Amino acid sequence: MGHTLEIPESDSSLLAYVESANEFVGRTELELDGTTIQATTYNFTKKVEETQTLPWPKNGLIFVSSKGCKYAEHFLQNGADTTTTYAEELECGSVYVKGTYSKSLTIAAETNLIIDGNITPTGVSDGGTPPGTTVLGLIASDYVRIYHPCSGSGPMGGSLTEPWIYAAMLSTDHSFLVDNYNCGSGLGHLNVYGAIGQKYRGIVGTTGGTGYLKNYIYDERLATEEPPYYLSPLKAGWKIVRETAP
Numbered sequence: 427m428g429h430t431l432e433i434p435e436s437d438s439s440l441l442a443y444v445e446s447a448n449e450f451v452g453r454t455e456l457e458l459d460g461t462t463i464q465a466t467t468y469n470f471t472k473k474v475e476e477t478q479t480l481p482w483p484k485n486g487l488i489f490v491s492s493k494g495c496k497y498a499e500h501f502l503q504n505g506a507d508t509t510t511t512y513a514e515e516l517e518c519g520s521v522y523v524k525g526t527y528s529k530s531l532t533i534a535a536e537t538n539l540i541i542d543g544n545i546t547p548t549g550v551s552d553g554g555t556p557p558g559t560t561v562l563g564l565i566a567s568d569y570v571r572i573y574h575p576c577s578g579s580g581p582m583g584g585s586l587t588e589p590w591i592y593a594a595m596l597s598t599d600h601s602f603l604v605d606n607y608n609c610g611s612g613l614g615h616l617n618v619y620g621a622i623g624q625k626y627r628g629i630v631g632t633t634g635g636t637g638y639l640k641n642y643i644y645d646e647r648l649a650t651e652e653p654p655y656y657l658s659p660l661k662a663g664w665k666i667v668r669e670t671a672p
Contacts, residue, residue: 447483453467457525492517531562571604615639
């Protein structure tokens with residue numbers, strides 16, 4: 427019997443589960459470092475950026491809320507971050523993620539989740555099979571994106587060559603894609619070891635040789651192991667909307 431599952435419309439109800447110390451507001455940068463997390467956020471009261479090292483969330487959940495977002499475009503102005511786009515994004519519930527992890531974790535963004543570096547389990551080499559039950563979830567209501575600033579002459583600083591991402595990723599209202607996917611030269615393979623859920627298929631490269639070739643490997647552990655709070659708290663919920671009998 428086949429089932430068609432309706433994708434949840436938003437991840438916002440995760441706010442009911444996140445601990446206060448692990449809820450951030452506005453543009454947030456997270457670098458995972460095994461069992462700690464370096465977080466860079468904007469202090470709207472002091473009007474300065476602040477960086478702190480945080481312990482791993484006890485319940486394995488981080489949520490980034492929006493203060494009011496003026497910027498939601500995945501094609502950047504002139505192909506690269508500018509002072510203008512950075513300022514526009516400060517109030518967005520967007521989170522940039524990279525690094526290594528040795529405990530299970532879910533990171534959710536009210537708008538976009540942007541991957542700007544390799545994301546791998548601690549001690550696992552690129553392409554290696556992860557041991558145990560440690561898994562990572564990455565959720566965005568809008569886009570789950572691969573960071574790729576680019577100009578007409580090619581990729582710019584920050585673009586990722588042959589990246590590896592070990593995670594279960596979910597875009598509840600849009601898709602998983604590459605920024606400026608049709609710009610510049612090819613960057614090798616986009617290596618995903620995990621799973622991808624999206625409302626509609628996003629573009630990661632073109633037949634003209636821009637962006638990435640796909641190398642997607644399903645993590646068999648996800649059949650029995652889920653990242654913390656990955657699906658069940660979603661307000662819309664996963665539900666059966668059609669059944670097909672043999």
